[in-house]
Amino acid sequence: MNNFTPERQQKRGSDQPQKHVALLIETSNEYARGLLKGIIAYTRTHRPWSIYLGEHSRLDTDFSWLADWRGDGLIARIETEQMARLVSSMQLPAVDLSASRLLPELPCVETNDRTIAEWAAEHLLSRGFKHFAYCGEPVFQWSRARGFHFESYLKDRGFSVHSYYRNPHSSSREERDQMASWASGLPKPVGIMACYDNTALKLLEACRLANVNVPEEAAVISVDNDSLLCNLSSPPLSSIQPNAVETGYQAAALLDSLMSGVPVAPDIHRIEPVEVVTRMSTDIIAVEDPYVADAIRYIREHAYEDLKVNDLLKVIPLSRRSLDHRFQAALGRTPHEEIIAVKMKLIARLLTETDWTLPVIADQVGYKHSEYMSVAFKKHTGLSPGAYREQQSNL
Numbered sequence: 001m002n003n004f005t006p007e008r009q010q011k012r013g014s015d016q017p018q019k020h021v022a023l024l025i026e027t028s029n030e031y032a033r034g035l036l037k038g039i040i041a042y043t044r045t046h047r048p049w050s051i052y053l054g055e056h057s058r059l060d061t062d063f064s065w066l067a068d069w070r071g072d073g074l075i076a077r078i079e080t081e082q083m084a085r086l087v088s089s090m091q092l093p094a095v096d097l098s099a100s101r102l103l104p105e106l107p108c109v110e111t112n113d114r115t116i117a118e119w120a121a122e123h124l125l126s127r128g129f130k131h132f133a134y135c136g137e138p139v140f141q142w143s144r145a146r147g148f149h150f151e152s153y154l155k156d157r158g159f160s161v162h163s164y165y166r167n168p169h170s171s172s173r174e175e176r177d178q179m180a181s182w183a184s185g186l187p188k189p190v191g192i193m194a195c196y197d198n199t200a201l202k203l204l205e206a207c208r209l210a211n212v213n214v215p216e217e218a219a220v221i222s223v224d225n226d227s228l229l230c231n232l233s234s235p236p237l238s239s240i241q242p243n244a245v246e247t248g249y250q251a252a253a254l255l256d257s258l259m260s261g262v263p264v265a266p267d268i269h270r271i272e273p274v275e276v277v278t279r280m281s282t283d284i285i286a287v288e289d290p291y292v293a294d295a296i297r298y299i300r301e302h303a304y305e306d307l308k309v310n311d312l313l314k315v316i317p318l319s320r321r322s323l324d325h326r327f328q329a330a331l332g333r334t335p336h337e338e339i340i341a342v343k344m345k346l347i348a349r350l351l352t353e354t355d356w357t358l359p360v361i362a363d364q365v366g367y368k369h370s371e372y373m374s375v376a377f378k379k380h381t382g383l384s385p386g387a388y389r390e391q392q393s394n395l
Contacts, residue, residue: 019259021049022069024076024083025097029198030226031244032077035097038248039075046256066090073259075251078102079140093258095251099142105266107258109251111242112270113142117149117193119240120221123276124191125157127219128286131190133162135179135203143195146223150193162186166199179206183218189286189293194222197229197239204233204281215284216297225277231353235280235300240273247271283345287330291316295323295335303342306366309335344380347373351389358385 023039026032036053043049054065063086074094078084084102087094096108124132134150136143143165151161164182166175183206186192194200200222204214212218214235222230225241250269258264280300287293295316299307309320312335316323327335343365350361362370378384383391 018047019049019073019256020071021051021073021075021255022066022071023051023053024063024074024078024087025053026077027053029224030228031196031224031242034242034244035077035248035251038245038250039252040248041245042249042252042256073255075248075255078106093255095255095258097247097251099140099145099268101141101268107254107264107266107269109247109254109269109271110142111244111247112272113145114149115270116223116240116242116273117146118153119273119276120146120193120223121150121153123221123238123278123282124193124219125154127191127282127284129189129191129219130159130286131162131187132159133164133186133190133192133218134195135192135199136163136165136195137168137199138165139168140195143199146193146195162190166202176202176206176209179203180210183207183212184210186212186218188212188217189219189284189288190217191219191282191286192221194220197222197224197226197237200237200239200281201229201233204235204237208234213297215281216293216300219282219284219286221276221282230277230279233281238279238282239277241275241277242273243271285331289326289330291318291323292326292330295327296338299335299339299342303339303346304365306368307339307343309339340376340380344377347377347385348381348388351385352392361385 023036025035027036052069052071063083066086071092073092074087074090075097076083076087076094077097078087079098079100081102088103094106096103096106097110099110099113101108132154134147136147138144147163151163154161164179166179170178179202183203192203194203200220203220207214207218214220220237222237222239223242225239230237230239250271254264284296287296295312298312298315302311312323313320324334327333327338331338346365347361350356350364358370358374362373367373374385381388
């Protein structure tokens with residue numbers, strides 16, 4: 001309920017007046033919406049607040065919607081000097097949700113960027129990459145922090161990182177071309193961490209323009225796990241899931257204490273991420289054998305077809321025996337096993353993300369009969385397609 005008057009809701013019986021709280025949090029991305037869900041979760045298990053949430057962007061400087069508001073507290077992602085001055089001038093209990101720390105006198109709740117960067121590095125290391133890069137946004141402190149920790153973690157293990165921070169003054173086209181040039185010049189194969197999903201989408205498009213194949217030549221992992229963006233991208237984007245809901249919940253708890261007169265130290269409360277969600281953008285083992293790399297790329301591009309090893313031999317100038325040997329040396333499995341593994345991952349994704357029947361899924365991934373597909377899937381996973389779908393729906 002919006003509150004534009006200085007009046008306070010009067011006591012209901014013996015209860016204290018309802019608190020009026022403004023949220024300076026954008027609603028345009030998955031992470032911010034997670035913060036809001038956490039705040040809602042807190043208010044549902046405690047005394048409800050009257051919440052005022054105005055529409056604005058992360059770097060907005062127009063806060064006229066707060067001009068006549070009178071309230072008891074604020075929760076804000078303070079990422080601009082203008083917002084910092086506004087929050088400071090209101091002289092209300094407040095909690096910051098930004099790593100920028102433009103108001104260090106406030107308590108802050110933020111994701112643990114060091115853990116996020118280390119998880120991204122380990123994810124790429126586990127896939128055999130020896131070349132690494134970071135793609136960041138210079139205007140955000142959390143982006144710079146993730147880049148720093150990503151580089152430090154890999155440097156301690158003997159690797160260097162090629163970092164790119166886009167020019168905030170470039171046009172969209174200039175930015176795209178600059179990013180494409182950077183991606184083209186990276187040593188291959190390379191594992192790249194993007195600071196968050198929006199930047200990763202730009203990077204994937206830049207790779208496409210530069211004819212850099214993802215994930216075979218450049219594997220990309222990001223942060224926020226915005227399921228809509230990650231699944232719309234081509235290929236689907238691997239991303240680290242931060243615990244935005246817990247971050248919002250803890251911020252609400254701190255503000256409640258402040259509004260009740262309980263002293264709260266201006267510390268940073270870092271919330272650990274949840275998991276790495278692997279999708280096709282990093283679903284690869286880095287290989288330097290060009291024939292194996294070409295074969296893997298062909299398998300992924302034609303995985304929805306009735307693909308056989310003989311189809312690979314038509315495009316890879318090797319004998320069956322030589323191709324098998326190279327696959328075993330690079331991946332520890334045969335081309336046939338790689339085809340099956342890729343198809344099984346596609347089937348698992350379709351079982352989880354759609355309500356398609358088994359015959360429809362079988363047709364989609366190149367099986368002539370759903371019975372054959374079901375037998376292969378159970379042999380590969382230990383579960384029938386129906387049991388796997390039920391298991392995933394209960395997670």
